[in-house]
Amino acid sequence: MGKEIEEYLLAKFSKGLHPNRKVHFYENFVELKNLIEGKLKDSPNEGALQTLRDNLFYLNNALTECQMLSEKHFYQKVLPYNTIRSRLKKIKEELEGNSSIEAASRSTTSPQKNSESSSSNDKDDNRRSSGRLTTQVHGFDDEVVLLQESLIELRCHDPFNAIGIVGMGGVGKTTLVQVIFNNKEVKSSFLPRIWICLSRQSNEEDNTSIGIVKRMLIYLGVEMKTIKSISEKENALAGLLFNLYSQLVGKRYLIVLDDAWNTEDWYGNLGSKLEQNTKWEEKLAYGLPKGYGGTVIVTSRSEELAQKMVGEENLHHLLPRSDPETCWLIFRDSVGENIIKSNLSNEEENKKVKKEIQEKCSGLPLAARMMGQIMKEQLQGKSTTAEIQQKVANPFDLIPFGGVFADCIPPPSCFVPDPLLSAAACALPSSFP
Template structure:
């Protein structure tokens, strides 16, 4: 488990116990006493956890003690989740109100089997904690609930320097690479230029500088960027190149792909960047390079690698060896990261200490960024001197070992950010991480803590992400047209650090089952063989909380899917994206602790099982590009904790389920499909009634005041009834909504269509915070006056066809 995560886990257990005690539920006397005792015991232990976790790195006895404590706290968290889930189920059954029936559920006069079971389990956990508490007394821990302080977002002047990724001190390196790109004096038509250096020096950044240079844009017909990383698979690399060239997906074996490659590259001057090459097998390299030798004279292949041996295998005569920044070049980068406003301080003692600290970073930009951000805003000379003498002195002799330097920045994070970072170990190296997905994964594991009930989880999660981004735990961000961060990557060294700090808590598994893990809670996997019967090779599947299909190369059969999720009693996150599923098994409803269910791009799923409505804890349901899906379960309104519902590109979806408006926790609703009826609805009252029984109208949006992100309302009608429904949406109250897309039916009936459409659009007036508005198949002549009130609007699209 990531350092500091136990502190937060204990805090979560304390909060749940406190809510049970304060809840308007009359607990059985024995159960209430056990809950109060357990809360007191966990609070006592939590007070020493920060000190215990610090000392565990040098003391195996304390490390083992923390391991036992972790197991107990996880079990306590699971039992309490059982408890709260059953209470929630009773509330939903009785209309989501705390009725008398629910209040007496746990009373001493009415002790059902479930209550007795919970009482026994809580008592057993309390006894285990009692033994752990007795052991704790021998270690003489200091008691503190004060964590490292992280400046919040309001204290930052800007994050733009991270997003723009300003580069310092690489002008000379760029010039040298550019000279070799355009040097035609050699005998070879196609030459290879390796950039070699240790991790964190900025090899990829230098390659990006060259790749995006204006001269490169004009002098090469074709530019391609391929990230290679750990696995050197010639067919995969060629497939990616072909798909970049043709801008569409390609299937088939290497023979088909290489023919298409030659067709696209033959006789053309190209630049290909092969980033992060690790392959030391000369035969594999020759197989790849022989396929690429079809360009015209002047074509270039730039390779970035940490290994001089890899550079030699490429056959290049002289690699460009990237070195650390000299002090004169490194200092401006440190100043930008460490001092407010990016200005050198007047205090020359701080300047002198800062230059000594930069010297310890051996010119590695990634280390300079992380250490600089760690010291940001600190102006106390004694604090800087202590950091230099105590922290950095321990790693002074470890030249080229940047991981120790990076861990300093990790050590100074508060526990909630530590566990968020460590969780990213589940993504493969060089994986492009969708930021919204990452935040939802954090939410599912209870990593996101709201200080005020009026806050939205997605907003606090984004603040967590920005704090980590500012400290260079993430990089290579991708920005959308609304200036939001869409995705990011982790530097290889940061990924290695995530592996280190997550320990045995997380693992990436493969379909061969070779890497069996005994005490793992979070797993991701790669199906490399579509015929394999994949299973989780873990001794105790009950402990698994996360299953991610982060990198998938095969398909998962429906029977295998059912077997995969069996016995995963406490699973909270399940990602089965892009696995070719035809059916979601009915057994999914048994995963009562599930918070996150990801099923996108399973294009053969027609319906979801009704059992999915039993998942009362579900927060995120993603069905993106389930293009055969016709409807959502009618009982979806039972999912009272649902915050994120993604049905984008579910093109066969005919309507939204009745009662969607009850899901007032919804923060993201990507698509809303208006039930059919259109302008003829008033003439066919029987038809309208039938539709109402199965689908909800636009008025369902009225109470969904927390909606944010992008909302696409499809299949709007052109009639009078449609106009009335539009007014009932309360769109002007949805202050978090950034993008609104509206699409009307392509069919209309009479000359009043223009008038009705104009009034419908008038009724859909959004909040002034809206940044993007798109209208498709709008038959009105006028644009409503409220458009001028959208002072934050940066994107307006009018189109006769739905995008």
């Protein structure tokens, strides 16, 4: 298929960059667009193309997110802008240094044992950057075991399953599902596996439902010319959903719908089937075949919305971590073990900082990670405490935070500022230099 998908994604990204309608990070987006154009002209191999494709998927999503955020309140921009800044910086470093692209190129030319059996799974994984874990996970052992066992057990007995994970922002919903999504037993039980972030909308389409179904079809390997042909017809959404159904019928699929926030009826009752008096385009559920053990996992901050999608009996509530050790471990990983050891000279200091972190994070993994990244910047001499406090007060100058949450942008339309999370982001442990 050559560079068809990459060129399509690049054209869509370029189209969204309007000089007269600038968004935050506009210059960064333009710079990355130019870098990717140069890479595509160099005739990259399939491994390098895959890396560029993943980056283009993210850039299109991030651009749309910035356009949406431009009209939002100050507090609704803080975490999303911070996440986007971090990811854009990482993409630029990769493109300029060729690190990930060269690694991808080597992986396609190096011999592999059992490459025939692993190629489809590897390709499937690479297409969903949001589903990949980038760091060690702490504090979810019980939830992982419970959900994983129920997922495998349900698959064996029910024709279709829908599971909802609900909880406040920063509690770790996406991380929990990432662990399950990447589990070996889950991988061997479900094929295909698709990860879709519902807060990310195709920027050339007003009807977000069309963009979501298109992305699913692309992940399933449907030719771009086929998708384009269906999209140009009068009832595009119906045609796309029928095509999605055709791709999934007879398969034990696993689909993650992350960051659900849209309350339209189209997303509701995922377990429903197409009846005689209904139309394909009326619900996303009609594109999801029933009867073969397929499963959909939904994450959302809104319990009401998740219940509408999967049913009250299928909801799992994720609460802040009750184990005080969890936030400390996340903070320590974020700062770096070596940095902590070099700045905490004795056990008494260690205990004091540990207690302070546990109190200020209030059981929120994201708060612990944010505090760790801020502290790492300070201890490495990149920012003073005063500078960090000033940057936290200004969403346009936030220090980039990385980690597990960097790939999943919080849905701005349902973001409610949490005083605990905001306080944790600003409260630096006093025991550090």
